Amino acid sequence: MTAVKATPTTPPPRLPVRDKAAAGERGWGGVSPMLTRLAAEEATGVLVRERGSLHLVDGHVVHAESPSAPGLELLLTAHGTLGAEAWEAAARATDDRHATTRLLVDGGLLSPGALELCHLGALYDAAYFVLAPSSTPGRFRYGVTHPIGGVRPVPVTALERETLRRRDLLHRVWPDAATDGTPLVRADPVAPPPVTARQAAVLAQVDGVRTAPDIARVLGRRAYPTLLDVRRLVSAGLVSPRPPTPATRPSPGTGTGTTDSVGTDPHVTDPDITLLKRLRDALEAL
């Protein structure tokens, strides 16, 4: 969130230590201690993490990229907001003094408002994946700037808070993260509940191979809202993550005494049993 006028709730920017304490108190501190530190020292450069990168200028996030989220270029060209050749021309003309986005706006190809909206959408979307828990430490390279240019810098605290909120929102819809990255298959419930137009478009792309981020790319949509749509579809019983292989499913009880043969039978189509299995999966994922 970016306040236009300084509001009483905004902590003074010159006191990053207090910022951090406030964040800790409200439970926001846990996303990336390194990022918090970089914000405090008003660093400029790029933070590379396992699932993407965040570009900082003076401690504010100006750009984010992740292989899981469609970039600004795809979002702008997918639905004809901008012609692909217009983007390429701007990207070619980009140099040290002329950022790509600046060229697009100055050339009258894109309004500042549309650029801000689309860029912020892409930034928060990619940052959600970049700030996902990772198994490797992040690296920061000082002084690196991105040719796409800063549009509307986002404070690190706002980004972290939003990322945590997005995580929480997904969890509340359907508490199983397996739906975010595995290929999806359609389920055919007896009485399918109604879906929204957005969800119907997502559902139409579920083919047993594509993952939620793949579907986002195909549809030219941001990845996080697609994750959310997919989890709602899973929760409604219309989609499920494809099981790795049918044989690996009952592995925990290898050997003697497996009594849950009903639960592991892949051919069960009884709607009650399907519902119970989904309920069990949801409870296990809690």
Added chain:
Amino acid sequence: MPGIDECLLEAMRLPGARGAALVDWTSGLALGVVGESPGGDQEASAAEAAELARLAAEHRAFAAVGEDGQEGDDPPLEDLIVSNRDSYHVLRFVRTSFDSSVFLHLWLTRAEGNLALARIRLGEMAGRLVLG
């Protein structure tokens, strides 16, 4: 050719305006805020308004129905108006050609605000924000 801040400041020039925000209804994120908010907490207001906007936008009961019975627009709504004893809230969905889910939220006092004017002007602002 306005950006988000100019758009919100313009909304604040409407008679009776007390607060304006641009909010993403997918998550409840406020992308920009100007002025006050009802509870004093702009983030909480944004999240609550987003919840209402999302519900209204996703339910077919409020969607316009086209010739073939299919609603094509996303979101299918133009605006949402909430009134109470002393104020109005106008939530205007911003339609973009790229993927987005944002609305303008204007909070007006009832004594000075003009609902019809606010509704029309907010629609114009939403259009100009995207098209320049």
